[in-house]
Structure formats: structure tokens, C-alpha cells
Amino acid sequence: MPEGRLVIGTRRHSSWSLRGWLPVRLAGLDVSEEVIRLAGGVTPEVKARSPSGLVPYLEHRGAAIWESLAICEYCAELFPKLWPADRTARAFARAIAAEMHAGFASLRQAMPMNLDRHFPGRGRTPGALADIARIEKIWQEARERFGGAGPYLFGADFTAADVMYAPVVTRFLTYAPELSAASRAYCDSVRAHPLVSAWYEEAGREPEAWRVTRYETELA
Ligand SMILES: N[C@@H](CCC(=O)N[C@@H](CS)C(=O)NCC(=O)O)C(=O)O
Incomplete structure (x- = not known):
């Protein structure tokens, strides 16, 4: 039960x-x-x-x-491993998780999540591009300061900060905006995480009728 x-x-x-x-x-x-x-x-x-x-x-x-x-x-x-053990890393993780939770509306609006579709070039509004620039800066700082040799924002563990940015990764994979090599590598690591892969697989089994048409066709 x-x-x-x-x-x-x-x-x-x-x-x-x-x-x-x-x-x-x-x-x-x-x-x-x-x-x-x-x-x-x-x-x-x-x-x-x-x-x-x-x-x-x-x-x-x-x-x-x-x-x-x-x-x-x-x-x-x-x-507890959902947050980094180190106090300063944990503070940074909480700040960037909250920033994602509260913001990046332009990106979310211009590039709605649509797993496994490829719409390169779509959704590059000025607001979305500004959000993407900020997100890349966040990722870079987290990885440089706290990432060490691990593949995620704070190293080897997939933290709540990675959780918050995982749907952003799926958008980057769908809409293929210009990204740094480091951002692309991080996206690949998130996509390869077993739970993220499992989510994609489950999504792939959803009935076609569940697709929201306006996310599939209408966006320029
Ligand atoms: N701030 C909320 C946002 C939740 C949210 O907006 N969820 C959307 C789906 S992605 C929803 O439930 N929309 C209402 C609907 O689709 O009927 C959270 O962090 O959980």
C-alpha cells in the first residue's frame, strides 16, 4: 500500500x-x-x-x-542530499532554485516544454534570449565554484537546483538556442540522468491525443 x-x-x-x-x-x-x-x-x-x-x-x-x-x-x-552539504553551496543552490521557480517567464512562454520535438530557431524572443543568458551565467558560476569533477551544478549529486533546471534543459534540447559548450555538456548530463530518461520514456508512451496542438504547431 x-x-x-x-x-x-x-x-x-x-x-x-x-x-x-x-x-x-x-x-x-x-x-x-x-x-x-x-x-x-x-x-x-x-x-x-x-x-x-x-x-x-x-x-x-x-x-x-x-x-x-x-x-x-x-x-x-x-x-538531505537534495541540497549540497556545504553551507555556501547550499545557499547558492537555494537562490538559483528560487530564481527559476519565480522567474524566466519569457523563456517559459516562448519555448513551452515539448519533449523530444525539435524546433531549432523557434522562440528566440528578446526576453527568452535574455533569460537564457542569465541561466547560462547561473550554470557557469555553479559549475565553476561548486561543480568540481561532477556532471551536475553542484558536482556528483543531482540536487534540487538541477531539478529546477531540468525542464529548462528539455527546452534547450527542443529549441536548440545558441549555448556555450559547457552549457551543452551540462544539458547532456541532465538528459542522461536515469530519472530524466525515465520521464522521457514515460512521456513517449502517452497517447498522441494528449499532445497540446498549440505547442506542436502554432509557435513561430
Ligand atoms: N508554481 C507552481 C506552478 C505549477 C503550474 O503552473 N502547473 C501547471 C502545469 S505545468 C498547471 O497545473 N496548470 C493548470 C492546468 O494545466 O490545468 C509550482 O511550482 O508547482
């Missing part, structure tokens, strides 16, 4: 769901998964099942948690 449930949306498109699912799986929580087909706007079933009307939503051993960053924090209480 699982100890709770995780409610998420269409894997192909739901970047926030990925940010909830990754920490739950990294922490090894024994929860069932409920996947809701997102309408690409307001989905009545999501409204009915989640207190905030948004996914991801986690229930675990009597705790109810919405907001992906809060889910990361909850999972980190049970699995």
Missing part, C-alpha cells in the same frame, strides 16, 4: 510536474502517481484534485504539499 500519491500532468508538456516528480523519486518516496491529461489552459480535473488547482501536488504520510519548490524542500527533509 503506497504511503501517498503524487498528482502530475501530461509529462510531455508539464515542466512543473517534472519538478515535483524528480525530487519525489530521488528521495524514494513510496507514492502512487496520478497523471492528468492537461488541456493546455485550465484543466477541471486538476482543479478538482489539487488545493492550488495546479500540478504537481503531493500527499505523503499525512502531509499535503503543492508548489514544486515546497515539494523539493519536503523531499530534502527525508533525503
